[in-house]
Amino acid sequence: MTLLDVRQITLAYGTQPVVDRLDFSLAEGEIGCLLGPSGCGKTTVLRAIAGFERVRDGEILIDGQCVSSVHTHLPPERRRIGMVFQDYALFPHLDVSENIAFGLGKQNADAQRKRVDALLDLVGLGQQARRYPHELSGGQQQRVALARALAPAPSLLLMDEPFSNLDVELRERLSLEVRRILKETGTTAILVTHDQNEAFAVADVIALMHGGRIQQRATPYDLYHRPINRFVADFVGQGVLVPGRVIGDDRVEIALGTLRSDTPLDCGPLGVCPINATVDVLLRPDDIVHDDASSDTATVLMKAFRGADILYTLKLDNGVKLLSLVPSHHNHAIGERIGIRLDVDHVVTFYEPVPPPTHATQP
Numbered sequence: 560m561t562l563l564d565v566r567q568i569t570l571a572y573g574t575q576p577v578v579d580r581l582d583f584s585l586a587e588g589e590i591g592c593l594l595g596p597s598g599c600g601k602t603t604v605l606r607a608i609a610g611f612e613r614v615r616d617g618e619i620l621i622d623g624q625c626v627s628s629v630h631t632h633l634p635p636e637r638r639r640i641g642m643v644f645q646d647y648a649l650f651p652h653l654d655v656s657e658n659i660a661f662g663l664g665k666q667n668a669d670a671q672r673k674r675v676d677a678l679l680d681l682v683g684l685g686q687q688a689r690r691y692p693h694e695l696s697g698g699q700q701q702r703v704a705l706a707r708a709l710a711p712a713p714s715l716l717l718m719d720e721p722f723s724n725l726d727v728e729l730r731e732r733l734s735l736e737v738r739r740i741l742k743e744t745g746t747t748a749i750l751v752t753h754d755q756n757e758a759f760a761v762a763d764v765i766a767l768m769h770g771g772r773i774q775q776r777a778t779p780y781d782l783y784h785r786p787i788n789r790f791v792a793d794f795v796g797q798g799v800l801v802p803g804r805v806i807g808d809d810r811v812e813i814a815l816g817t818l819r820s821d822t823p824l825d826c827g828p829l830g831v832c833p834i835n836a837t838v839d840v841l842l843r844p845d846d847i848v849h850d851d852a853s854s855d856t857a858t859v860l861m862k863a864f865r866g867a868d869i870l871y872t873l874k875l876d877n878g879v880k881l882l883s884l885v886p887s888h889h890n891h892a893i894g895e896r897i898g899i900r901l902d903v904d905h906v907v908t909f910y911e912p913v914p915p916p917t918h919a920t921q922p
C-alpha cells in the first residue's frame with residue numbers, strides 16, 4: 560500500500576521557484592532517500608511533507624489523506640510525522656528516558672514505562688537511561704533522538720541529514736543501525752542527504768535530485784549501475800566516460816575491446832542506437848580489473864591508497880584515461896605499466912550527437 564504520495568508538487572520561496580512538479584511515492588515500510596547536491600531542494604521537499612512549507616501546486620497524501628494541496632494544509636502536528644535532525648535537538652534538562660517519553664503524550668505511567676524500555680532496547684541504550692544528553696556521545700544522542708521520534712509510532716519518519724555531525728566511521732555504523740531499527744519497526748521513512756554512502760546504506764529507493772527535479776528514482780544498485788543520464792553517472796560513484804562506436808544493437812567497441820550489453824544499447828532521443836553511432840561509455844573503477852596475464856596494458860598516472868584497495872588512474876596508449884580499483888597488495892609505482900581487462904556487467908552508454916556542420920559565412 561502507498562503510504563506517501565507526493566504528486567507533481569511545485570514549491571517556491573517568494574518568487575524563486577525551488578521545486579518543479581516533483582513526483583515521489585513510498586510504500587508502507589519502505590525507506591526512501593532524497594539525495595542531491597547542496598541547494599537542489601531536498602530539505603524544501605521534506606519541509607513540505609512535514610507541513611512547514613505550503614505547496615504552490617500539486618498535492619501530498621499521507622496514508623491516503625490529502626495533507627497538502629493548493630486548497631488544503633494540515634498543520635505539522637496533525638500529520639503523524641516523526642522527525643530527526645542533524646543537531647539532535649534533545650532537551651538538555653531531561654535524561655534519556657524522559658527525552659524518549661516526551662514524544663509519548665498522554666499514556667498511563669505503566670504503558671509509558673514499557674514503551675520507553677522497548678525503545679531503549681531497540682536503540683541499544685538500556686544502560687544509559689538515566690544519563691543526560693551532555694553525558695552521551697554524538698552517536699548515542701542521535702539514537703535518543705531516533706527513539707524519541709519513533710516513540711509515538713509515527714506514520715512517517717523524516718530524517719534531515721541525521722548523521723552529518725558524526726565522524727565518518729560512526730556515520731557508517733549508525734546508518735546501518737538506523738536501517739535495522741526502521742525495518743524492525745516497519746517504519747516508512749525518508750532520509751535527506753548529500754552523502755551517497757549514507758543513502759546506499761539506509762535506503763530501499765533513492766530519488767536523485769538536481770535543480771528542483773528528480774533525475775532518477777531507483778534502487779541504490781540501479782542508480783550506480785544503470786544511471787539514466789550523465790548527471791546521475793557523474794554524481795553517483797566514480798567513473799570515466801570513454802568514447803565508443805556502436806557495432807550492433809547490443810554491442811559497442813571501445814579501446815579495450817567489444818562490450819556486450821544485456822539490453823539493447825540506448826541512444827537517448829534516438830531510442831535504439833544506430834550502427835556506427837558515437838557514444839560515451841561509462842566505465843566504473845570496478846569495471847577495470849588488474850590482470851598481469853592480460854595483453855592490454857595501461858600506465859599508472861596516479862594512485863590513491865585506501866587501505867583495502869588502491870584506486871589507480873591509468874592511461875591507455877591512445878590517451879584515454881581509466882580508473883581501476885585494485886586490492887592494495889597489488890602496489891604499483893607511478894609510471895609503471897600494468898595489465899588490465901574489462902569486467903563490465905552493465906553497459907551504460909550516453910549518445911553523443913554529432914554537432915551540426917558549421918557553414919563558413921561568405922565575406
Ligand SMILES: Nc1ncnc2c1ncn2[C@@H]1O[C@H](COP(=O)(O)OP(=O)(O)OP(=O)(O)O)[C@@H](O)[C@H]1O
Pocket residue numbers: 572575577595596597598599600601602603604753
Ligand atoms: N527560507 C528560504 N528562503 C529563501 N530561499 C530559500 C530558503 N530556504 C532555502 N532556500 C533556497 O532554496 C533552494 C533549495 O534549498 P534547500 O535547503 O531545499 O536545498 P538542499 O538540497 O536541502 O540543500 P542543502 O543540502 O545545502 O541543505 C536553495 O537555492 C536555497 O538557497
